[in-house]
Amino acid sequence: MRVAVIGAGVVGALIARELCRYEGEVLLFEREADVGWGVTKANSGIVHGGFHDPPSTIRARFCVRGNAMYEGLCRELNVPFLRTGAYVLALSKEELPLLEELRAQGEENGVPGLEIHSQEEVLSREPNVNPKVLSGLWSPTVGITEPWAVALAAVENALANGLELHLSEEITGIRVEKRQVQEVKTPEGRYPVDAVVNAAGLFADHVAAMAGLSEPVLFPRRGEYVLLDKAAEGLVRSVIFPAPSGKSKGILVLPTIDGGILLGPTAEDLPPEAKEATETTPEGLSQVMEGARRLVPKLPLGQAIKTFAGLRPESPQKDFILGESPVKGFYQAAAMRSPGLTAAPAIARWLACEVMTSELSLKRKGSFSPIRKGIPRVAELPEAEWEELIRKDPRYGRIVCFCNKVTEGEIVEAIRRGARTLDGVKFRTRAGFGRCQGAFCTDRILAILARELGRAPEEISQKGAGSPLVGGRVRP
Amino acid sequence: MRGVKVDVLVIGGGAAGMGAAAAAAREGAKTILIERNERLGGVLEQCIHPGFGLHRYREELTGPEFAARLRGELESSGAELLTEATLLDLDPAGPRVRAASPKGLLQIRPKAVVWACGARERPFGALRIPGTRPAGIYTAGLCQRLVNIHGLLPGKRAVILGSGDIGLIMARRLRLEGVEVAAVLELKPFPGGLLRNVVQCLEDFEIPLLLRHTVAEVHGKRRLSGVTVVEVDEGGKPLPRTDRFIPCDTLVLSVGLIPEVRALESFAPLDPVNRGPKVNAWLQTEVPWLFSAGNSVAVFDLVDTVAALGARAGVAAARYAQGELPPARAVPLVRGENVLHLVPSALVPGEEATVFLRVPRPFPRVKVSLGGLISRNHLGARPAEMIEVKVPPGASKELSRMPEVRVEVTPA
Numbered sequence: 023m024r025v026a027v028i029g030a031g032v033v034g035a036l037i038a039r040e041l042c043r044y045e046g047e048v049l050l051f052e053r054e055a056d057v058g059w060g061v062t063k064a065n066s067g068i069v070h071g072g073f074h075d076p077p078s079t080i081r082a083r084f085c086v087r088g089n090a091m092y093e094g095l096c097r098e099l100n101v102p103f104l105r106t107g108a109y110v111l112a113l114s115k116e117e118l119p120l121l122e123e124l125r126a127q128g129e130e131n132g133v134p135g136l137e138i139h140s141q142e143e144v145l146s147r148e149p150n151v152n153p154k155v156l157s158g159l160w161s162p163t164v165g166i167t168e169p170w171a172v173a174l175a176a177v178e179n180a181l182a183n184g185l186e187l188h189l190s191e192e193i194t195g196i197r198v199e200k201r202q203v204q205e206v207k208t209p210e211g212r213y214p215v216d217a218v219v220n221a222a223g224l225f226a227d228h229v230a231a232m233a234g235l236s237e238p239v240l241f242p243r244r245g246e247y248v249l250l251d252k253a254a255e256g257l258v259r260s261v262i263f264p265a266p267s268g269k270s271k272g273i274l275v276l277p278t279i280d281g282g283i284l285l286g287p288t289a290e291d292l293p294p295e296a297k298e299a300t301e302t303t304p305e306g307l308s309q310v311m312e313g314a315r316r317l318v319p320k321l322p323l324g325q326a327i328k329t330f331a332g333l334r335p336e337s338p339q340k341d342f343i344l345g346e347s348p349v350k351g352f353y354q355a356a357a358m359r360s361p362g363l364t365a366a367p368a369i370a371r372w373l374a375c376e377v378m379t380s381e382l383s384l385k386r387k388g389s390f391s392p393i394r395k396g397i398p399r400v401a402e403l404p405e406a407e408w409e410e411l412i413r414k415d416p417r418y419g420r421i422v423c424f425c426n427k428v429t430e431g432e433i434v435e436a437i438r439r440g441a442r443t444l445d446g447v448k449f450r451t452r453a454g455f456g457r458c459q460g461a462f463c464t465d466r467i468l469a470i471l472a473r474e475l476g477r478a479p480e481e482i483s484q485k486g487a488g489s490p491l492v493g494g495r496v497r498p
Numbered sequence: 499m500r501g502v503k504v505d506v507l508v509i510g511g512g513a514a515g516m517g518a519a520a521a522a523a524r525e526g527a528k529t530i531l532i533e534r535n536e537r538l539g540g541v542l543e544q545c546i547h548p549g550f551g552l553h554r555y556r557e558e559l560t561g562p563e564f565a566a567r568l569r570g571e572l573e574s575s576g577a578e579l580l581t582e583a584t585l586l587d588l589d590p591a592g593p594r595v596r597a598a599s600p601k602g603l604l605q606i607r608p609k610a611v612v613w614a615c616g617a618r619e620r621p622f623g624a625l626r627i628p629g630t631r632p633a634g635i636y637t638a639g640l641c642q643r644l645v646n647i648h649g650l651l652p653g654k655r656a657v658i659l660g661s662g663d664i665g666l667i668m669a670r671r672l673r674l675e676g677v678e679v680a681a682v683l684e685l686k687p688f689p690g691g692l693l694r695n696v697v698q699c700l701e702d703f704e705i706p707l708l709l710r711h712t713v714a715e716v717h718g719k720r721r722l723s724g725v726t727v728v729e730v731d732e733g734g735k736p737l738p739r740t741d742r743f744i745p746c747d748t749l750v751l752s753v754g755l756i757p758e759v760r761a762l763e764s765f766a767p768l769d770p771v772n773r774g775p776k777v778n779a780w781l782q783t784e785v786p787w788l789f790s791a792g793n794s795v796a797v798f799d800l801v802d803t804v805a806a807l808g809a810r811a812g813v814a815a816a817r818y819a820q821g822e823l824p825p826a827r828a829v830p831l832v833r834g835e836n837v838l839h840l841v842p843s844a845l846v847p848g849e850e851a852t853v854f855l856r857v858p859r860p861f862p863r864v865k866v867s868l869g870g871l872i873s874r875n876h877l878g879a880r881p882a883e884m885i886e887v888k889v890p891p892g893a894s895k896e897l898s899r900m901p902e903v904r905v906e907v908t909p910a
Contacts, residue, residue, distance in 0.1 A: 248626065249623070253760075253763070300631070301629050301630045301715075302628045302629060303628050306628075307626055307628060324624075326623060327621055327623045327624060328621075328623035329623055329626050329627075329628075401586070401598075405603055408598075408603060409602055409603055412600065412601075412602050412603070413602070416600035416601070417600065419582075419598050419599050419600040419601065419603075420582055420599070421534065421584040421598055424584060427584075427586065427598075429598075457618070457621075457760075458621060459622065459623055460621075461619045461621060461637040461639060461640045462618070462640075464636075464640055465644050465647070465648055468644075468648075479648070480650075483633065484632075484633035485633070486720070487720070488719075488720035488721060489632065489633040489721050490633065490721065491633055492644060492650040492651060492652055492653075493651055493652060493653040493654055493747065493748075494651040495649055495650060495651060496645060496649040496675055497676075
């Protein structure tokens with residue numbers, strides 16, 4: 023049995039990991055130079071409750087199930103996860119019934135613990151939200167995580183369980199004969215396979231078309247964000263939503279796992295071909311600030327350290343496309359719009375362990391271990407444990423990223439685990455993610471990458487081919 | 499964890515910290531300096547251009563030469579020097595400081611602390627410029643380290659945003675290394691750096707300085723391919739139909755330095771304009787055991803000044819630790835018209851001091867006055883150049899009768 027999973031975002035990574043529970047070969051293909059660099063890299067990082075999704079949708083079913091899996095998943099994978107809870111705020115009388123509708127919808131979906139809180143209670147928990155708030159829908163199961171960390175950890179764990187990872191290798195063709203998948207093609211070669219899982223994110227329509235399928239139909243929805251420094255920590259402690267209006271969940275204010283505050287996203291529909299339009303726009307950024315200010319009037323925008331945009335794959339039916347397809351052996355995990363991150367573990371479990379297992383008669387391996395040990399975050403360790411690490415390897419005492427207190431030891435370990443680029447180090451360790459945004463550490467990380475990989479600094483990139491960090495040498 | 503008790507702990511081994519540690523040790527205080535980098539010297543190590551030391555040493559030195567002299571003075575002072583030791587936290591109860599180094603974790607219980615952590619650069623993200631997020635965007639200080647410490651060039655064709663001194667210096671440095679510098683852009687109608695740097699770094703190399711211009715958008719998916727440049731009005735708002743594309747693979751930002759005060763924010767009152775802690779004429783903050791000097795107080799023009807202020811802070815911290823610094827009856831300096839940065843925040847009656855201030859825009863001629871205490875005329879006041887006003891001990895004695903001193907700059 024040989025399965026190719028296409029796309030190493032959080033969905034593909036978790037599916038590949040689940041498939042590694044079974045005997046056979048699992049190949050994971052990713053066009054980017056690292057795991058989690060597409061849709062996964064730039065979204066809100068929210069593990070949603072499941073009250074935003076209409077009860078009849080596939081989204082609703084997998085969102086509630088996925089949410090319940092996150093604690094266990096993140097414990098196994100040693101990834102940060104925090105159940106912050108969330109508020110949906112009613113800021114006008116017109117918005118009051120919307121909260122009731124959301125609560126009813128959530129309860130029908132099986133979302134536990136939903137409560138409507140009074141103005142007084144909302145303001146006592148979240149003193150910085152708009153004092154005009156009339157009431158808030160409280161959802162205690164909403165949480166936050168780092169989406170790229172989930173994807174990276176899932177792939178690391180899958181690798182330890184036999185995964186074959188193909189980075190920087192784009193699928194260029196899929197051979198189908200007698201309505202059955204035969205092989206996948208890349209510029210590197212041809213791979214005969216029994217099954218293919220399409221988890222190609224924004225490009226899932228292209229991949230499906232290679233197998234002769236017309237579904238999914240996708241278009242990118244752009245979301246722009248503004249990230250505030252840790253100095254703003256505590257501005258809000260839970261995820262703050264506006265009352266829903268129209269197509270998206272609106273512009274939010276939420277804490278990030280490492281103490282920053284995230285504002286956004288916008289929801290701008292782009293033409294289907296704009297799959298790489300991750301630029302921010304003046305209009306988008308001002309919408310973000312305006313929308314966020316409505317929820318939290320005194321926004322410390324002077325603490326902004328980064329703006330960015332992400333694209334999420336949206337489809338006309340506004341729902342995930344999952345499971346079997348008219349082509350035998352071709353499985354879809356596509357149109358993974360919000361709440362894709364939340365749903366991902368449940369989709370992975372269902373697709374691999376229910377659908378594919380029975381159709382392909384997969385057999386459990388005896389040796390699968392679900393446990394992955396993370397790169398030690400030394401600054402968060404008890405002193406004695408950190409001291410012990412320094413005694414064994416003094417590089418764990420040499421701090422490279424001053425803002426986030428990341429040591430050379432952690433960076434070297436990230437490289438050992440597969441980081442080949444500046445962003446690869448950043449997403450694995452948070453080095454360069456802090457308030458100076460790499461001004462103090464980029465040159466040092468570049469030097470460590472070059473040294474550890476035995477390459478010239480000119481060969482080290484920010485995010486893979488075409489993004490070198492330096493362009494030459496000073497005159498000798 | 500290794501634990502030590504000292505009189506004075508100096509945090510930061512740049513010009514201010516080296517000056518402070520040497521002075522404190524010479525006062526007889528048991529002194530430790532911690533520095534996070536491998537070498538002492540701070541930003542001086544990467545400033546390989548000349549122009550340092552004219553005041554302190556009466557000769558023109560490069561940054562590393564200036565640092566080497568200060569290191570020499572420090573090494574003979576008896577202060578203990580710990581490099582590659584990074585501050586983890588500063589607990590004001592105690593006070594107690596934790597640091598990490600390849601030798602292990604360290605806990606220090608000092609009687610007095612000199613905070614000399616310099617400044618950090620405002621990052622690209624803080625500007626909220628629309629566009630893509632490609633490789634090739636560097637702050638000027640990072641660019642300077644790549645070139646001068648690592649011997650690496652950022653790219654082939656650069657645009658520099660902001661005309662702060664490091665930006666100007668880097669324009670020349672890149673040009674000398676064969677990197678084409680398409681333009682230096684400045685949002686304001688006047689340059690941000692020293693006049694001598696505008697002349698020596700841009701005019702002498704025919705690098706265009708575009709005042710009232712900024713970057714409206716960055717382009718390039720993986721590596722920078724160019725920037726859209728736009729002219730702005732008085733308020734910094736883009737003017738319609740003035741945008742044009744400049745191809746470049748490198749964008750260097752020189753858009754401001756911010757005093758590094760992260761570990762102090764929760765307990766030491768800061769000056770909202772300087773963005774560093776409020777200090778009196780002894781460089782003592784409003785937390786009596788905490789002193790601060792150099793760019794972590796406010797961003798200064800000259801390293802000579804920074805080293806001298808560091809020494810002053812070191813002496814005061816040593817005296818405090820030895821119980822010889824009387825509680826200051828500080829007289830606040832209050833900002834009047836046309837005063838931006840202002841150091842110190844308070845004077846001490848009977849103590850001589852130098853007041854440093856910055857004007858918000860250029861004036862051909864101004865009168866600078868410190869309450870009724872001192873008043874003098876000044877020619878060619880520019881935002882890039884701090885105005886210094888000496889307060890001699892005689893004038894300072896009169897302070898005891900004053901509730902506050904209003905600092906004012908009026909066009910003359």
